[in-house]
Amino acid sequence: MSWVKRGACIAGLVALALAGGAHAAGGAIPLLEAKVELGDRASLQRGAKLFVNYCAGCHSARFMRYSRMGRDLGLTEEQVGANLMFASDKPGDPILATLGEADANAWFGRPPPDLSLSARARGPDWIYTYLMTFYRDESRPFGANNLVYPDVAMPHALVELQGVQARREDAGDGPAAPTGAGELLELVEPGSMSVAEYRRAVRDLVNFMVYVGEPAKLDRYVLGGWVLLFLLVFFVISRLLYKEYWKDVH
Ligand code: HEC
Numbered sequence: 001m002s003w004v005k006r007g008a009c010i011a012g013l014v015a016l017a018l019a020g021g022a023h024a025a026g027g028a029i030p031l032l033e034a035k036v037e038l039g040d041r042a043s044l045q046r047g048a049k050l051f052v053n054y055c056a057g058c059h060s061a062r063f064m065r066y067s068r069m070g071r072d073l074g075l076t077e078e079q080v081g082a083n084l085m086f087a088s089d090k091p092g093d094p095i096l097a098t099l100g101e102a103d104a105n106a107w108f109g110r111p112p113p114d115l116s117l118s119a120r121a122r123g124p125d126w127i128y129t130y131l132m133t134f135y136r137d138e139s140r141p142f143g144a145n146n147l148v149y150p151d152v153a154m155p156h157a158l159v160e161l162q163g164v165q166a167r168r169e170d171a172g173d174g175p176a177a178p179t180g181a182g183e184l185l186e187l188v189e190p191g192s193m194s195v196a197e198y199r200r201a202v203r204d205l206v207n208f209m210v211y212v213g214e215p216a217k218l219d220r221y222v223l224g225g226w227v228l229l230f231l232l233v234f235f236v237i238s239r240l241l242y243k244e245y246w247k248d249v250h
Helices: 003-025 041-055 066-072 077-083 101-108 118-122 124-132 195-213 216-246
Strands: 061-065 134-136 144-146 163-167 185-190
Touching (some): 041 195, 061 066, 061 195, 118 195, 124 195, 195 216
Parallel strands (some): 134 163
């Protein structure tokens, strides 16, 4: 094959790959970055509180028990009981939705999925973007739609905190919404939180969901520190031994 032909062939392949990539993106909006910090315990605690207050009515997180959550997040049993346990009074219970499945089906047409593994399945950035991009849409049963999950069956659970967003073409010239998602949305009715506060709240919530998806990760954070310390100490000891052994030889 001549160089020219080979060049044309490569160019063709690159064009194909690019076209494929563009197609896969399918016009979806770019995801916002969740930037969660699993080592930030205060953020996890705030996230847990938001989760039980705003999500656990409909969603369960079956793989997470209240007792384990309390231990991992550095909370006493009393603190967990007073602030986080609304659906149950036994610390050993998993986080179960208060809403029954039959009601959920009747109201939403589909049951709210268990959120134990959502952060792993969807990725933290997707969930962050999802919670940022609910917008007003009167054609939907709950008056809300979503940029990353079109025609979603979930109402905007955090609307009182975020306020109401609308698509730019439907809205006047309000302030830009906190999406950064191609400036597609704007805030038309403020909520109880400022834009920055809402971003932080959603970040905390996603952080908590990442933790729920893999609680063992927290242990590994701690363990990782000990392993490094062990290696350091071991290195020093082996250096000393090495010197000791070779002292007489040299
Ligand atoms: C009033 C009930 C209700 C509340 C409250 C609620 N959700 Fe939902 N949620 C749903 C329903 C129903 C679906 C299924 C939507 C669909 O498939 O169209 C859903 C879907 C989701 C999904 C998508 C899951 C997936 O991977 O497909 C995520 C993530 C989610 N909810 C997170 C949350 C979070 C976080 C909260 C708390 C801030 C919350 N939800 C509060 C009813 C609710």
